[in-house]
Amino acid sequence: MNRxxxxxxxxxxxxGRVSVPAAFRSVLxxxxxxxxxxxxxxxxxxxxxGGLDLLDRFERQIAADDPFSPAANQMSLLIHGGGVxxxxxxxxxLMITDFIRDFTGISGDVTFVGRAxxxxxxxxxxxxxxxAQARExxxxxxxxxx
Amino acid sequence: MNRxxxxxxxxxxxxGRVSVPAAFRSVLxxxxxxxxxxxxxxxxxxxxxGGLDLLDRFERQIAADDPFSPAANQMSLLIHGGGVxxxxxxxxxLMITDFIRDFTGISGDVTFVGRAxxxxxxxxxxxxxxxAQARExxxxxxxxxx
DNA sequence: CTTCATCCCATTGACGCCCATATGGTCCCA
DNA sequence: TGGGACCATATGGGCGTCAATGGGATGAAG
Numbered sequence: 570m571n572r573x574x575x576x577x578x579x580x581x582x583x584x585g586r587v588s589v590p591a592a593f594r595s596v597l598x599x600x601x602x603x604x605x606x607x608x609x610x611x612x613x614x615x616x617x618x619g620g621l622d623l624l625d626r627f628e629r630q631i632a633a634d635d636p637f638s639p640a641a642n643q644m645s646l647l648i649h650g651g652g653v654x655x656x657x658x659x660x661x662x663l664m665i666t667d668f669i670r671d672f673t674g675i676s677g678d679v680t681f682v683g684r685a686x687x688x689x690x691x692x693x694x695x696x697x698x699x700x701a702q703a704r705e706x707x708x709x710x711x712x713x714x715x
Numbered sequence: 716m717n718r719x720x721x722x723x724x725x726x727x728x729x730x731g732r733v734s735v736p737a738a739f740r741s742v743l744x745x746x747x748x749x750x751x752x753x754x755x756x757x758x759x760x761x762x763x764x765g766g767l768d769l770l771d772r773f774e775r776q777i778a779a780d781d782p783f784s785p786a787a788n789q790m791s792l793l794i795h796g797g798g799v800x801x802x803x804x805x806x807x808x809l810m811i812t813d814f815i816r817d818f819t820g821i822s823g824d825v826t827f828v829g830r831a832x833x834x835x836x837x838x839x840x841x842x843x844x845x846x847a848q849a850r851e852x853x854x855x856x857x858x859x860x861x
Numbered sequence: 862c863t864t865c866a867t868c869c870c871a872t873t874g875a876c877g878c879c880c881a882t883a884t885g886g887t888c889c890c891a
Numbered sequence: 892t893g894g895g896a897c898c899a900t901a902t903g904g905g906c907g908t909c910a911a912t913g914g915g916a917t918g919a920a921g
Contacts, residue, residue: 579901584876588901604716611854615752628831631805637776642758643849650828650835650848652719654738660901678864725911730866734911806866851904 571599573683578693580678586662587679593688594661604664607674607690608652612694616669618655619687624648665690717745719829724839726824730854732843733793733825740807740832751809753836755818757790762815764801765833770794773830809835 577590589597597603601621610617617623627648631641655663665675673692680691716738723736735743743749748766756763763769773794780787801809811821819838826837 577716582902583778583904586834586902604879606720606902609850611850637756643852645830646759646828646846647853649830650722650842651850652829654716662902700891716871728912729914732912737910804866808911 572685573688576682578680605655616690718831719834724826724829761835761837766768
């Protein structure tokens, strides 16, 4: 499996660490990602995590515009100023910093959610609520087309 | 890592000094930057800090424009007339001068914000507010890309 | 003489690195 | 088919190192 799929919830220990699910770690290994790029998602109260390719994609987007434009400046503020590099410890855990806690509301447990080329960190209750909402919206949309 | 990324907030001590985050210092070392060039950001109430290459980049930008345009003139006034050289002490700290305080509103704490090829000094509250605003604007403008 | 910047050293608290234990699942063999 | 050995993952915690910070001492400048 070369993509991030499914979700899992793990517990944060007393030192603020949490194990990345083994399935995700093996995807990271397969893609040769040892340094993780994390940033605050633009839409959801979640942290998105991926490799440097993620950052590269954003930077290309900035470079495509005028790099001195206010829009580019603003984008850089988000992806550079709002991004962090993280590396896993020997056991495949990462630190849940205040940077992550404040933005997501995470405190005791973390839900890891696969998103194909990256994965996300969610507060468990927030993920369940949003997933339920998405399911409901799809149900209504599907009914219209019957 | 070879570029400035993420953000961190440090405290100014009684002598007006503040530690540059270790991650940023290692980027400076990697790029062989020992003399820092500081100037006022064009868009935000923040001080931008980088090596001489930064100055080069802006000078090229000015040259690319019409050098006699109001924008180029203004830019030159800011980066040449408003720039300051700073060097770190043995522990990797820099002095927060009145030049920096007046423009940014910094008083007790400083937020260091990575911007790929340079980093910035922000008043913590101002950074949080403007970053949140940038995210909101992008969320409204960028619904299509999700 | 006073003020301020620079150099040097001390403290402490966080983080990285390492090893130990628990828990749940799988496979093999009786 | 049931039991048990084995393995991988998740989790807990000790300990050393380093970054962040505080403060004294020295030297230069007004």
